[in-house]
Amino acid sequence: MTVRALVTGGAGFIGSHLADALVARGDDVVILDSLAPDAHADAPDYAVRSRRFFHGDVRDPATLRAALTGGVDVVFHEAALVGLGRGDADRSRFLDVNVEGTRQVLRALAPLRPRPRVVLASSMALYGEGAYRCESCSASREGIRTKAQLESGDWDPRCPACGSPLRPQAVPESHAWRPGTAYAHSKADQEREAFVLASSLGIPLVALRYHNVYGPRMPRNTPYAGVASLLKSRILSGRPPVVHEDGRQLRDFIHVKDVVAANLLAAEAPEEAVRGQPFNVGSGKPVTILDLANVLVQEIAPDQTPELRGSYRPGDARHVFGSIEKIQQALGFQPRIGFQDGFRSFAHDPMRTAVEGLPLP
Numbered sequence: 001m002t003v004r005a006l007v008t009g010g011a012g013f014i015g016s017h018l019a020d021a022l023v024a025r026g027d028d029v030v031i032l033d034s035l036a037p038d039a040h041a042d043a044p045d046y047a048v049r050s051r052r053f054f055h056g057d058v059r060d061p062a063t064l065r066a067a068l069t070g071g072v073d074v075v076f077h078e079a080a081l082v083g084l085g086r087g088d089a090d091r092s093r094f095l096d097v098n099v100e101g102t103r104q105v106l107r108a109l110a111p112l113r114p115r116p117r118v119v120l121a122s123s124m125a126l127y128g129e130g131a132y133r134c135e136s137c138s139a140s141r142e143g144i145r146t147k148a149q150l151e152s153g154d155w156d157p158r159c160p161a162c163g164s165p166l167r168p169q170a171v172p173e174s175h176a177w178r179p180g181t182a183y184a185h186s187k188a189d190q191e192r193e194a195f196v197l198a199s200s201l202g203i204p205l206v207a208l209r210y211h212n213v214y215g216p217r218m219p220r221n222t223p224y225a226g227v228a229s230l231l232k233s234r235i236l237s238g239r240p241p242v243v244h245e246d247g248r249q250l251r252d253f254i255h256v257k258d259v260v261a262a263n264l265l266a267a268e269a270p271e272e273a274v275r276g277q278p279f280n281v282g283s284g285k286p287v288t289i290l291d292l293a294n295v296l297v298q299e300i301a302p303d304q305t306p307e308l309r310g311s312y313r314p315g316d317a318r319h320v321f322g323s324i325e326k327i328q329q330a331l332g333f334q335p336r337i338g339f340q341d342g343f344r345s346f347a348h349d350p351m352r353t354a355v356e357g358l359p360l361p
């Protein structure tokens with residue numbers, strides 16, 4: 001049976017791969033995307049070719065009604081304003097697109113029968129810091145780093161009771177939320193609001209908390225470009241990539257094709273397995289930022305070496321990587337693209353350049 005799917009943000013990095021996968025298996029795909037100038041230089045041909053493409057804003061009920069004509073079985077809500085954002089003005093922009101936009105999408109779905117399932121693109125950004133344990137005290141601890149500690153180059157968070165460096169743990173879905181940027185706050189509010197509104201409207205909704213996604217078409221000069229694309233852009237410009245702290249920060253990088261697979265599983269699983277549930281989507285295999293910089297350097301410019309200046313960015317998490325046990329058990333998710341293979345290809349993958357993006361390094 002052909003599935004009718006709406007992909008909001010379907011011209012973007014993750015949404016376009018998702019739309020490609022749906023089209024490839026013969027589904028009837030509608031894309032709704034505003035082609036936000038901070039995300040795009042122009043309409044990417046992979047988004048507008050041979051599909052039903054609606055150029056519009058998820059906050060606009062008339063556009064949503066048009067895109068939903070004929071009904072849909074599933075909505076993949078990928079559209080979002082992405083980036084960091086720290087000031088108050090940023091905060092209202094992020095809330096408007098990410099929270100109000102999501103509310104509009106859910107409201108537009110409420111009259112449809114049967115009610116479509118919504119797979120929401122959430123983010124590990126809502127956790128802020130990762131999870132830690134103190135081995136000496138045999139206790140879970142919050143990972144807090146003081147400014148004085150960072151200034152002295154003492155990178156790992158320490159146990160408040162005994163002072164030992166804490167050991168990082170995989171973050172479960174139940175981990176506390178400590179979003180640190182305007183973007184992260186908006187993703188936290190988006191997920192919370194989406195579950196509340198979907199439940200009151202009777203819409204089955206599942207939230208996928210993506211970790212650091214990478215792959216072809218990743219933006220190279222948007223504020224959200226992410227560490228992988230910032231390092232790559234710098235190497236391509238002939239300069240060594242700068243790695244903050246001691247480079248041993250752990251992160252979870254997941255290939256966009258694996259993220260697509262998680263979305264398809266979330267869309268197809270029996271409703272009782274996913275309704276009202278958040279799932280981490282990661283590779284389950286954390287790597288250090290220095291490992292990442294090394295793979296990219298070896299692949300693009302082997303004569304370079306990553307530069308460790310002992311610099312840091314206030315508010316950065318030290319270690320954050322997800323436990324993927326829940327999605328493995330509930331949905332049978334298995335990431336397929338490993339770190340080495342994935343990043344060797346990523347070094348040569350085409351990337352997207354945004355017209356109102358940041359200056360390239």
Ligand SMILES: NC(=O)c1ccc[n+]([C@@H]2O[C@H](COP(=O)([O-])OP(=O)(O)OC[C@H]3O[C@@H](n4cnc5c(N)ncnc54)[C@H](O)[C@@H]3O)[C@@H](O)[C@H]2O)c1
Nearest residue numbers: 009011012013014034035036057058079080121123210213
């Ligand atoms: N890339 C990552 O590592 C990552 C990690 C965690 C979560 N996410 C989430 O995944 C989703 C997709 O992110 P991405 O990396 O593909 O970003 P992206 O910027 O490449 O794609 C987002 C798309 O949404 C569109 N858009 C923005 N505002 C819109 C609006 N008001 N109406 C309609 N379309 C709008 C943009 O034009 C863009 O095409 C987002 O919800 C993001 O928060 C991404």
Ligand SMILES: [Zn+2]
Nearest residue numbers: 134137159162
């Ligand atoms: Zn302790």
